Amino acid sequence: MSFDNAYEAISENNDETRWAFGTGFVDPLSGVDTSVPDGVDGADLAAYCLMLGDDALIMSHRLQQWCSHAPELEDELAIANIALDLLGQARLLLARAGKADGSERSEDSYAFFREERDFRNVRMVELVNGDFAATMARLLTFSVWRLALLQRLESSRDPVLAAIAAKGVKEVTYHREYAANWVVRLGDGTELSHQRMQAGFDAVWPLYDELFVVHPVERRLAGIAADSDGLRSEVDDVLTQVLTAATLTRPEDSAGKVVGLVSGMAGRDGVHTEDMGYLLAELQSVARAHPEATW
Amino acid sequence: MVNALAIAGTVTDPELPMLTLADLGVLREVSEEDGRVVVSITPTYSGCPAMDTMRDDLEHALRDAGYTEVEVRTVLHPAWSSDWISDEGKRKLAESGIAPPAAAPRGGPVLLTLGAPPRKVACPRCGSDDTEEVSRFSATACKALRRCRSCLEPFEHVKEI
Numbered sequence: 502m503s504f505d506n507a508y509e510a511i512s513e514n515n516d517e518t519r520w521a522f523g524t525g526f527v528d529p530l531s532g533v534d535t536s537v538p539d540g541v542d543g544a545d546l547a548a549y550c551l552m553l554g555d556d557a558l559i560m561s562h563r564l565q566q567w568c569s570h571a572p573e574l575e576d577e578l579a580i581a582n583i584a585l586d587l588l589g590q591a592r593l594l595l596a597r598a599g600k601a602d603g604s605e606r607s608e609d610s611y612a613f614f615r616e617e618r619d620f621r622n623v624r625m626v627e628l629v630n631g632d633f634a635a636t637m638a639r640l641l642t643f644s645v646w647r648l649a650l651l652q653r654l655e656s657s658r659d660p661v662l663a664a665i666a667a668k669g670v671k672e673v674t675y676h677r678e679y680a681a682n683w684v685v686r687l688g689d690g691t692e693l694s695h696q697r698m699q700a701g702f703d704a705v706w707p708l709y710d711e712l713f714v715v716h717p718v719e720r721r722l723a724g725i726a727a728d729s730d731g732l733r734s735e736v737d738d739v740l741t742q743v744l745t746a747a748t749l750t751r752p753e754d755s756a757g758k759v760v761g762l763v764s765g766m767a768g769r770d771g772v773h774t775e776d777m778g779y780l781l782a783e784l785q786s787v788a789r790a791h792p793e794a795t796w
Numbered sequence: 797m798v799n800a801l802a803i804a805g806t807v808t809d810p811e812l813p814m815l816t817l818a819d820l821g822v823l824r825e826v827s828e829e830d831g832r833v834v835v836s837i838t839p840t841y842s843g844c845p846a847m848d849t850m851r852d853d854l855e856h857a858l859r860d861a862g863y864t865e866v867e868v869r870t871v872l873h874p875a876w877s878s879d880w881i882s883d884e885g886k887r888k889l890a891e892s893g894i895a896p897p898a899a900a901p902r903g904g905p906v907l908l909t910l911g912a913p914p915r916k917v918a919c920p921r922c923g924s925d926d927t928e929e930v931s932r933f934s935a936t937a938c939k940a941l942r943r944c945r946s947c948l949e950p951f952e953h954v955k956e957i
């Protein structure tokens with residue numbers, strides 16, 4: 502089935518899935534054994550999958566907003582590919598959630614028809630992009646953290662999570678390297694690029710501590726969720742390595758105190774920043790306007 | 797009727813049409829029971845948007861060959877590696893002007909090496925080793941974009957994962 506030009510492919514009248522966008526994809530876990538491991542609470546496992554899935558989904562959405570705005574064509578491609586990798590991870594994790602709690606809820610249903618308070622992502626990923634330096638500061642921080650997390654998750658007792666993590670490790674390794682190279686290039690660049698790179702880290706840092714809060718759901722999922730032991734020092738070390746090479750100053754820690762909590766709650770509990778509502782409006786409006794449509 | 801494995805083995809990748817899914821290492825298993833065919837495929841990258849197209853192409857090829865019951869399953873474990881591209885596949889890539897991957901890094905903790913000496917990738921056009929990476933990412937997730945300093949042509953390189 503090859504076509505001389507793209508228009509022939511579009512006009513061919515059959516059910517083939519030629520165009521890779523929109524909704525109505527085949528379940529990414531179709532054919533995968535998704536039974537819940539012995540002794541594991543399906544609702545907890547689903548909640549955990551939503552946490553990791555929402556981190557990837559919302560980060561991907563922010564990166565997608567760079568499409569047609571990146572400083573160079575090469576970075577346009579890079580950022581779009583990173584966003585695509587994360588979207589793929591999100592699809593698998595959201596689909597895993599719907600199988601784990603027995604609801605059979607689809608990836609589309611989770612992405613497009615949940616309210617803000619039901620999203621479980623850390624707040625760092627939802628902040629507006631800011632300039633390119635700020636985007637790279639966040640991408641580096643996020644990638645270093647997520648890579649460390651996914652590496653631990655590779656030994657999860659849930660074979661589905663372990664397999665999703667193993668694929669993710671290969672992908673996020675590239676994301677981390679891409680962001681690190683930009684941070685060094687801009688940090689150790691001109692006076693202006695240095696300033697803006699530093700401002701990028703200063704902006705993201707108040708939400709750094711939140712990455713290491715262990716949620717009760719994770720505590721109940723010992724052996725299933727990524728082991729948080731030593732996670733922070735591992736992430737700290739890699740970030741310090743990059744910041745030093747980039748001649749940047751590590752911003753002041755908030756001493757393990759998560760800022761901006763509402764009654765002790767943050768992103769993992771569905772409490773988000775004001776940026777989140779605007780993001781979801783953009784992400785969800787088409788699907789909500791045409792709820793039965795596939796496109 | 798030609799056996800199902802042989803049919804599935806002819807289906808090509810939608811993004812790298814010079815390769816069959818078997819060359820690419822994406823086709824993991826084909827089994828046949830009483831005329832019912834079960835095909836297992838694995839994604840190269842989590843976000844690979846071509847999975848649904850591969851699924852359709854496999855189903856069509858097998859139906860056209862007379863198999864009425866076809867099921868295509870996803871397998872996630874073990875994760876796809878560029879090492880799974882066959883020698884024949886690597887040869888076809890090079891012939892089409894795409895630099896094939898070298899051996900993938902081994903598993904285990906991934907150290908971040910800043911300013912590491914760049915990997916040597918030979919130009920698929922003139923064979924020169926004097927090439928540079930233009931972008932770590934390219935038109936598809938699995939390829940990087942490079943440029944040859946000898947013949948000045950840009951080319952793609954399937955990344956090692």
Ligand SMILES: [Zn+2]
Pocket residue numbers: 919920921922923924944945946947948949
């Ligand atoms: Zn050349």
